[in-house]
Amino acid sequence: MSILQVRDLTLRFGGLEVISRLSLEVDAGGLVSLIGPNGAGKTSVFNCLTGFYRANSGDIAFNGASILKLKPHRITRMGMARTFQNLRLFKNMTVLENVMSGMHCRTRAGALGAILRNPAQRAEEAEIQRVADECLDFVGILEHRDRLAKNLPYGDQRRVEWARALATRPKLLLLDEPAAGLNYDEKERLMGLIRRIRRELNITIFLIEHDMGLVMRISEKVIVIDYGKKIAEGDCTTIQNDPKVIEAYLGKEEE
């Protein structure tokens, strides 16, 4: 069964067609990668899926329900979380507070609860903190919980973003270039983490990545787009031998 179904998605910025009639499916529990040359429209696809861009036509179904016209926060609440290509942490807040933001859409205390601190509000705060700690522990940076996010090294800041996304308790996790800027060791650990997210938390993963070694090692399905169009789809070996993919990445051999 597919958790995400995109049909004929088209996105235009003025006269420029960024995504044209793109269709794709992500199976529940699967690990799918979206690759393509620079400027192919990968991040635009993610922005459409998460509601940051409104597609011009086509449809996006998440768990069977259309999310095409929903605002980003509604989509997150439905169980789709994302990370950003360039880190978008709340820099001047602590690591813990960053991760607590993920629980916002799963909790409900308002102004009155905040002022009175009634038992329901206190229980909720404790739960938010417990889940945030759990997520921090899962990505392995629990010891940094009280530091300001901006004071962490880059690799750890990435992990704060993953923990924050996990704290929204997603069913589907979109990772936009999770390995960008990581060194070899960190990439190895990232792969381990992605596997654990699938196995232990049962979360489907859809990622954009430029590191082909990483993509080929962990993906079950790879989708290749170029100029906003899908040019290939399949398992890693199929993709590696597809002439269209080779052409898109390396150019055509002159006759």
Place this chain on the structure above:
Amino acid sequence: MAEPFPTPASVMKRSGVAALEERLFSFFDNRRRRYSAYAILILVSLAIPAVGDNYVLEILANSFFYIVLCLGLNVVVGYAGLLDLGYAAFFAVGAYTTGILTSHYGWNFWLTIPAAVAFSILAGVIIGGPTLRLRSDYLAIVTLGFGEITRIVARNLKDITGGASGLIGINRPSLFGLELYQIHHYYYAFFVMVILAVFVSYRLQHSRLGRAWQYVREDEDAAEAMGIDRVAIKLYAYITGAVFAGVAGCFFAAKMTAISPETFQFMQSATILMAVVMGGMGKIPGMVLGALALVLFPEVFREIGSMRMLVFGLVLVLLMIFRPQGMWPERKN
């Protein structure tokens, strides 16, 4: 948390004022010391009417009033990061609600407070609903416009608001049979209001809602991606700020017994905003400092006459150059 490799800049910053601040913070990190400090502050404030003359009480009551307004605007500007240039409009809503209901309809003062809260919320929704979709600069312009509209409406609705000459003869409130008419009555009334406002601000800041405001202030898009409805959260901040100003407005009307549209000019909004920025946005003690400085400075320098506003302006400029974060220090982590 100490930085593992102190950079030259951070070493330099540790000197002088910064070192003093750090020592102050670590001194008050102890909970008992902090609560003792609060207790002393409260006791001193309660004792002042026994020794101070009417002039001192008048000035301090006025400062208390501005502390409440600053704390309210701080929710909007400091916590949620929204630039609001029309805050006096909400203060006007509270003052006029009390004024109209007591003088035209003979309501009891205390009953006008919930009414003022309701009208403030309504005004917050009407003004905030359409405008909070806008970002930063646009929001500032629109709030400026709404602030002026509110004042002009108050001036032109002659039959209800008394027009340009305003409302006079607003009933004095009474409490357990004691009519509040002397300055020390209002001193205490405003002091209670300050305590309440500080308490509510603190609780809000350290809650799910307070964090959401901060998320939206830090990065709207990331907040939205985390499942936070940014428009609703901003509206919440706007309404909270409106309620603070509305309640403060009720007491203002009761103390002055007369209000006119000219009290709620743009200068009023700008002045409150200035105190918020001067004190240090987002920090409760900063609001107390900012409001005190705003009211006390012109009084202390009364001798130098018309020069004092010039000096005040100069001090402000210098403050913003050398201490853009405001008077109250930022807590380092």
